[in-house]
Amino acid sequence: MERWSELELHGWGRYPRLRSACTRPERVSEVHAALADRGADPLLAHGLGRSYGDAALLEGGKVVLTRRLDRMLDFDPATGWVRCEAGVSIEDLVNTFLPRGFFPPVVPGTQFVTLGGAIANDIHGKNHHVDGTFCDHIRRVELLTAAGAVVVCDADHEPELFWATVGGLGLTGLILSCELKLVPVAGPLIEMESVRVENLDHFFAVSAESAAFTHTVSWIDCVARGKSMGRGIFMRGRHAAAGAQASPGVLGGVIDAVSPLMQVPMDAPNWLMNKLTMRLFNEAYYRKQPHGTTAQISHYAPFFFPLDFVRDWNRVYGDRGLLQYQLVVPPDPQHRAIRQVLEAITETGMGSFLAVIKEFGDRAHPGLSFPQPGVTLALDFPNHGRPLLDLLDRLDRVVLDAGGRVYLGKDARLSRAAFEQMYPDLDRWRGVRDRWDPQHVFQSSLGRRLGLSGVRR
Amino acid sequence: MSVLILGATSRIAQQLAHRFGEAGHAIFVAARDADEAARIAADVAVRYRVPTASAGFDARAFEGHPAFVADVEAQLGALEVAIIAFGDMGAGPTADFADAHRVIDVNFTGAASIAEAVATVMEARGDGSIIGLTSVAGDRGRQSNYVYGSAKGAFGLYLQGLRNRLFSKGVHVMTVKLGFVDTRMTFGMETGLPVASPEAVSRALFRAWERREDALYYPRFWGGIMGVIKAIPERIFKRLSL
Numbered sequence: 117m118e119r120w121s122e123l124e125l126h127g128w129g130r131y132p133r134l135r136s137a138c139t140r141p142e143r144v145s146e147v148h149a150a151l152a153d154r155g156a157d158p159l160l161a162h163g164l165g166r167s168y169g170d171a172a173l174l175e176g177g178k179v180v181l182t183r184r185l186d187r188m189l190d191f192d193p194a195t196g197w198v199r200c201e202a203g204v205s206i207e208d209l210v211n212t213f214l215p216r217g218f219f220p221p222v223v224p225g226t227q228f229v230t231l232g233g234a235i236a237n238d239i240h241g242k243n244h245h246v247d248g249t250f251c252d253h254i255r256r257v258e259l260l261t262a263a264g265a266v267v268v269c270d271a272d273h274e275p276e277l278f279w280a281t282v283g284g285l286g287l288t289g290l291i292l293s294c295e296l297k298l299v300p301v302a303g304p305l306i307e308m309e310s311v312r313v314e315n316l317d318h319f320f321a322v323s324a325e326s327a328a329f330t331h332t333v334s335w336i337d338c339v340a341r342g343k344s345m346g347r348g349i350f351m352r353g354r355h356a357a358a359g360a361q362a363s364p365g366v367l368g369g370v371i372d373a374v375s376p377l378m379q380v381p382m383d384a385p386n387w388l389m390n391k392l393t394m395r396l397f398n399e400a401y402y403r404k405q406p407h408g409t410t411a412q413i414s415h416y417a418p419f420f421f422p423l424d425f426v427r428d429w430n431r432v433y434g435d436r437g438l439l440q441y442q443l444v445v446p447p448d449p450q451h452r453a454i455r456q457v458l459e460a461i462t463e464t465g466m467g468s469f470l471a472v473i474k475e476f477g478d479r480a481h482p483g484l485s486f487p488q489p490g491v492t493l494a495l496d497f498p499n500h501g502r503p504l505l506d507l508l509d510r511l512d513r514v515v516l517d518a519g520g521r522v523y524l525g526k527d528a529r530l531s532r533a534a535f536e537q538m539y540p541d542l543d544r545w546r547g548v549r550d551r552w553d554p555q556h557v558f559q560s561s562l563g564r565r566l567g568l569s570g571v572r573r
Numbered sequence: 574m575s576v577l578i579l580g581a582t583s584r585i586a587q588q589l590a591h592r593f594g595e596a597g598h599a600i601f602v603a604a605r606d607a608d609e610a611a612r613i614a615a616d617v618a619v620r621y622r623v624p625t626a627s628a629g630f631d632a633r634a635f636e637g638h639p640a641f642v643a644d645v646e647a648q649l650g651a652l653e654v655a656i657i658a659f660g661d662m663g664a665g666p667t668a669d670f671a672d673a674h675r676v677i678d679v680n681f682t683g684a685a686s687i688a689e690a691v692a693t694v695m696e697a698r699g700d701g702s703i704i705g706l707t708s709v710a711g712d713r714g715r716q717s718n719y720v721y722g723s724a725k726g727a728f729g730l731y732l733q734g735l736r737n738r739l740f741s742k743g744v745h746v747m748t749v750k751l752g753f754v755d756t757r758m759t760f761g762m763e764t765g766l767p768v769a770s771p772e773a774v775s776r777a778l779f780r781a782w783e784r785r786e787d788a789l790y791y792p793r794f795w796g797g798i799m800g801v802i803k804a805i806p807e808r809i810f811k812r813l814s815l
Contacts, residue, residue: 121761140760142584143609184584187616198619201612212620 131437163230169528202232238283283485308353316346580659632683
């Protein structure tokens with residue numbers, strides 16, 4: 117039986133698409149065997165492929181598909197601590213533990229991610245301003261290191277390895293399992309409000325008055341310019357208390373009923389996402405929300421994972437794929453960087469179909485973790501090729517000048533020079549990684565591009 | 574009532590453990606790799622909050638099989654279902670006979686041996702189900718895998734006889750013949766035919782067990798394919814490179 121099969125892999129953006137020799141272990145012993153059997157090639161773990169660019173890709177190397185390493189090993193209902201293999205998904209956790217009154221402490225915008233991927237990218241969610249990142253709720257990680265040893269690391273045992281592994285892009289070793297603290301919830305419902313915001317200043321005002329909500333996020337119309345720049349729909353919510361009843365006739369109910377039918381069956385033509393359709397979509401979406409504030413009790417799924425209802429929605433961007441650009445910049449009363457970014461986008465006409473803005477909390481995250489205090493903006497772009505790459509380089513300079521950074525889990529094109537200025541813990545991170553993996557056995561295409569691996573210094 | 578799953582580390586068998594665990598049964602997980610069996614038992618216990626236990630199991634340690642069954646019943650109570658899901662594909666027909674010998678020992682002798690041990694306790698109680706996973710490879714000998722195929726085919730015949738013997742005693746025997754499933758064996762293979770997910774296999778098998786079916790081809794179209802393949806006259810079949 118051949119262990120390795122040549123496959124083309126891609127991230128959620130479907131750009132780039134790269135070939136690797138892949139294996140899909142179903143037993144822990146097969147993971148060890150894969151490391152031993154990699155020959156002279158580097159290795160990388162790949163979960164559900166929801167990072168956007170090349171963070172989970174390794175061109176020409178060996179890739180371990182972790183999705184069948186999905187056993188739940190231990191759960192303590194008194195505390196909420198659960199110990200799982202790295203291939204367990206957020207979806208699986210929710211389905212298993214929500215009926216028992218527990219929910220993952222932090223979830224991203226899709227539930228189709230593995231815990232290994234969530235740790236490697238130190239993901240964040242709508243509650244970052246209150247609860248920090250995913251890894252703030254991870255107390256222990258079990259790693260298969262480059263030397264072939266199984267090392268359990270936490271704040272007391274091998275703390276530096278733990279530090280470098282959370283948000284470490286899978287480059288410190290292969291994550292085998294982790295311990296995560298689930299939070300108690302009364303049920304599946306979310307008490308939420310939607311507020312139509314007229315412009316960027318209004319967004320920050322609403323954000324400031326929303327401190328009582330554990331979860332906040334805002335959709336932003338990045339086609340609108342002038343006085344309407346930054347208009348959008350601000351959503352805020354919290355897990356509902358016991359006894360809450362779902363609002364009748366809410367969109368969520370409709371989505372629930374039809375969702376099994378919704379799937380993008382094939383690549384849309386590349387022209388579908390153009391200036392006109394972007395403008396129409398953004399306008400229609402904005403108009404959907406009446407003036408002022410509306411309150412409702414929603415199911416958790418449309419609140420947390422609205423796009424999961426359309427399987428393979430990334431295919432609407434056509435076979436050229438999409439690029440996502442997510443930035444964070446430090447707080448600034450004038451919000452200059454955010455304005456410059458939005459102006460640059462409207463100016464080039466490469467509007468974004470889905471844009472999301474949120475204020476992070478003041479927690480700082482070490483290593484290669486993305487979130488930092490300030491405001492984050494996430495933008496989807498159809499892959500326009502060179503003109504888009506030029507625009508994103510321009511945005512990098514705005515972000516750098518403001519003291520911000522871009523999210524590596526979404527990235528497919530950042531330059532090494534820009535990256536090195538964005539992540540001040542980089543040298544320390546390299547030091548720890550080189551201690552555990554001096555030969556750079558664990559690599560990724562993103563890591564090579566950014567000079568993290570495969571480059572002898 | 575407990576369910577014994579033998580050869581539990583295959584993805585199909587793990588999914589079967591989930592289906593029976595989900596339905597509230599106590600699950601005994603047995604596999605050659607005892608550590609892996611323990612992980613699967615832990616997983617079922619965490620997810621479905623049913624009693625579980627696990628142990629290493631060697632299909633070729635024939636003499637120990639009756640004691641093994643007694644031990645399972647001592648730990649988790651009377652056996653309601655035993656699923657024989659282990660298999661050994663071997664290295665193929667070019668390998669030496671030691672390889673073929675092991676393939677026959679595991680897939681036929683070992684399977685029949687543990688089935689006998691289970692049949693003895695179920696027959697005495699007049700209740701229970703024995704489910705054997707064989708293969709479409711056992712329906713007709715082909716040059717590419719005839720040692721494996723003949724052992725699986727022999728196990729299929731054994732199950733037929735066992736079903737005939739135990740029917741009047743109230744014990745159900747089910748033969749499952751699987752076509753291409755998305756497992757370690759088919760990963761990365763160009764099959765040219767639809768590949769079933771292990772989860773779909775487990776659901777189909779669980780339903781078939783609830784209906785106490787005698788035999789199940791899954792995916793079901795394999796029943797038709799094998800009907801055609803079996804109908805090809807030998808003087809033509811022997812010339813084919815299958």
